[in-house]
Amino acid sequence: MKTKYDVIVIGGGSIGLATANELGKRKASTLVLEKYRFLNQDGSSAGYSRQFRIPYPEEYMVKMAVEALPYWKELEAETGEKLLDTVGTLWFGDPSVHSTEGNIGEAEKSLQKQKVKYTALSAAEVEKQYHFKNLPVTYKGLFQPDGAIIDLALTLKTLLSLNKKHESVTLQENSPVTDIQYKDKVFYITTPHGKYEAEKLVLTPGPYINDVLNLLGFDINVTYWEMSSAYFKKLKPEIQYPTWFVFQNPKGDNGNQFYGFPGVDWDYPGYIRVAPDFVIKPLTDPNQRTGKPNPQELAFTAEWVKKYMEGLSPEPEFTSTCLIALSNIKDKELVLDFAPDNVEGYENIVIYGTGWAAKFIPLLGKIMSQLTLDGSTPYDIAPFQLGYKYFNAIVQQ
Known part of the structure; x- marks a missing residue:
């Protein structure tokens, strides 16, 4: 060599x-x-899947996501592999919440400035079209059709x-x-x-x-998140979800932010992946990772799935983790x-x-x-x- x-x-x-x-x-x-x-x-x-999405509160991030999409298509064409399953991106929840993912209203403005198509939704429309339930009537949503699940x-x-x-x-x-x-x-x-x-x-x-x-x-000034994921069995096989985020205010240790994926044949077929978009206790060193999801984070996730999602078993059968370094700066x-x-x-x-x-x-x-x-x-x-x-x-x- x-x-x-x-x-x-x-x-x-x-x-x-x-x-x-x-x-x-x-x-x-x-x-x-x-x-x-x-x-x-x-x-x-680590893991099987990630989200491709265009909504961001920052216009430059929307622009970057739009610019990235042709490169994905080029990579798929070059290899003959389907790397993106286009199912759309759904953002919904409390319109006043500013989370690690951003804010729904600010994302709408950035999409508009970049001339990216999307549909604004009421809480009732989110429930009717995308299989959620019991949402507060004050919740708002937006759906962007180019969102996808990445076969990572x-x-x-x-x-x-x-x-x-x-x-x-x-x-x-x-x-x-x-x-x-x-x-x-x-x-x-x-x-x-x-x-x-x-x-x-x-x-x-x-x-x-x-x-x-x-x-x-x-x-570099960073924090480390060992993020949990859970897989919930579909009780109604015909139900399909887009990729999604819900924006809500924290409740004590419960960060109350969750996101999810559609069911796909390459990531636990017949199951829906839902994950907390928060960690209760960040790590100070990547070598502190355990490879085991935090039980409390999984419990908060299961509680949310049971209350707000249709057609799923209330308890996860499979779990996973992913380790990521995040800069200690806003957003x-x-x-x-x-x-x-x-x-x-x-x-x-x-x-x-x-x-x-x-x-x-x-x-x-x-x-x-x-x-x-x-x-x-x-x-x-x-x-x-x-x-x-x-x-x-x-x-x-």
């Missing part, structure tokens, strides 16, 4: 593999280093397969990075398998972001940036740091590859270039 590359990608999850695929298309000699095995269940790429497991397999076809891409798993040095415009990377060199780095280690940034002398923005300028070689270190980004996977791969090889991208990423605010130098003792 050779040791010198144009680019080394640290982190072989969805964003790292999407970036490597784009680098491979441009014939850049690329090494992808994955801490665990590829397709693992230890980070933010197949997306990862597809990207891994594409990278294996690129002669210029080398994939290495079980390779945690233990040291990064910079000398004469070259990065020297150490792993248990050996040492490697490259002029450019891409950092996409998911929730283990600070394990890598610490090697460069800085970190949990994505952080996509170069390293801070006090780090040697910063202009050749591209970082994707935090946030929920599955819906942007192929677009982020394109953007990250452009930043890496060209030093810029035609896409407007200014709202995500937040490193100057949230990267922190580590003070040596």
Whole structure:
């Protein structure tokens, strides 16, 4: 195995593999280093499904989601795989609530400004059309038809397969990075398998972001959520749900925010996945993850399903977790940036740091590859270039 590359990608999850695929298309000699095995269940790429949705309270996020959709279609066409199941996105609930997902009214305004089609709904219309029940009459909703459920497991397999076809891409798993040095415009990377060199780095280690940034002398202010999911059996097979979020005020430990998916044949057929969009106790370190859902979070979820959803068994039969790093800033923005300028070689270190980004996977791969090889991208990423605010130098003792 050779040791010198144009680019080394640290982190072989969805964003790292999407970036490597784009680098491979441009014939850049690329090494992808994955801490665990590829397709693992230890980070933010764990699980089977994610939501693709266009509603956001920020207009620039709506624009980015719209821009991402053609890249999904391109990836599907290139591979012959169906990665998105288009079922629409339903947002409903208390119109006054501002949650980690945003606010319904602000999302409507952003959709209107970007000329994205949607339908406004009353609580009664949400119940009649989408199989919910007992909703407060004051609840409002919106339905956006381009929303979809992402087959995340197949997306990862597809990207891994594409990278294996690129002669210029080398994939290495079980390779945690233990040291990064910079000398004469070259990065020297150490792993248990050996040492490697490259002029450019891409950092996409998911929730283990600070394990890598610490090697460069800085970190990012984050919190870690080990998020729970539950699968409820369909008692009425004909019932189908879109992807959805409900906006409600917290009640004590119950964050009272939930989201869900349709039933699909590749993610527990005959079941509906519903998850709490909150954690009762965030982690301070990703290595604190247990792989076990919080029982209280699952109980709150089951209680909500029983009261407000039709055609489902009231108790979950299957569960799962996913670990994610979220920046400690309002609205949990994505952080996509170069390293801070006090780090040697910063202009050749591209970082994707935090946030929920599955819906942007192929677009982020394109953007990250452009930043890496060209030093810029035609896409407007200014709202995500937040490193100057949230990267922190580590003070040596």
